[in-house]
Amino acid sequence: MPKSYDMLFASSNTHKYEEAEKILAEFDIELGFFQTELIEIQDDSLSKIASQKALNAYEKCKKPVIIEDDGLFINSLSGFPGPYSSYIFDTIGNNGILKLLGDNRDAQFVAIIAFCDSSNEPTLFESSVAGTISKNIQDGGWGYDPIFIPGKQNKTYAELDNKNKLSHRYESLKKFAIWFNNKLV
Numbered sequence: 001m002p003k004s005y006d007m008l009f010a011s012s013n014t015h016k017y018e019e020a021e022k023i024l025a026e027f028d029i030e031l032g033f034f035q036t037e038l039i040e041i042q043d044d045s046l047s048k049i050a051s052q053k054a055l056n057a058y059e060k061c062k063k064p065v066i067i068e069d070d071g072l073f074i075n076s077l078s079g080f081p082g083p084y085s086s087y088i089f090d091t092i093g094n095n096g097i098l099k100l101l102g103d104n105r106d107a108q109f110v111a112i113i114a115f116c117d118s119s120n121e122p123t124l125f126e127s128s129v130a131g132t133i134s135k136n137i138q139d140g141g142w143g144y145d146p147i148f149i150p151g152k153q154n155k156t157y158a159e160l161d162n163k164n165k166l167s168h169r170y171e172s173l174k175k176f177a178i179w180f181n182n183k184l185v
């Protein structure tokens with residue numbers, strides 16, 4: 001018998017799903033993985049990108065689904081790479097980002113969770129974590145983990161044992177979970 005989940009998480013990125021699954025389990029929500037490449041429109045607004053991704057995900061799976069769109073916004077680069085974080089990671093990568101930075105290393109990691117079901121009207125939950133970009137690339141983690149230091153920590157996401165408790169993903173999923181569990185009552 002196939003397992004039935006409360007919710008699907010549509011993404012091409014297994015790491016995102018694995019973290020989201022653990023976080024939502026804390027709120028008694030069972031998350032299944034729908035691994036797929038979603039249409040990502042080019043836009044300056046993460047919210048618009050997230051809404052379109054959620055509509056596309058629902059169209060593909062026809063089940064209640066969430067997607068997540070993230071962006072790393074670096075202050076001294078006027079918010080770059082922001083909505084282009086995925087493309088920039090795949091092109092210049094962490095090494096290329098470090099080469100662009102001077103003394104001001106402040107940044108925010110933003111996560112938008114978008115839920116969509118048969119209503120075809122995505123509901124969005126946004127959160128961000130302020131932090132800094134490290135001087136060197138640290139071992140471990142994935143994506144920007146080796147260079148992003150959250151809040152007042154002195155370690156990058158890659159080096160922290162409790163990334164899942166303080167990440168941008170955690171806060172937006174928590175908002176979603178509270179809303180979703182109330183919706184069910």
Ligand code: ITT
Nearest residue numbers: 011012013068069070071085086089142143144145
């Ligand atoms: P989707 O299929 O879900 O879109 P993606 O990996 O393209 O997967 P995003 O566009 O949301 O995801 O992410 C933008 C970039 O930020 C991408 O390069 C991710 O690897 C990176 N990223 C997102 N969350 C991260 C985290 O918690 N730690 C490190 N890098 C992260």
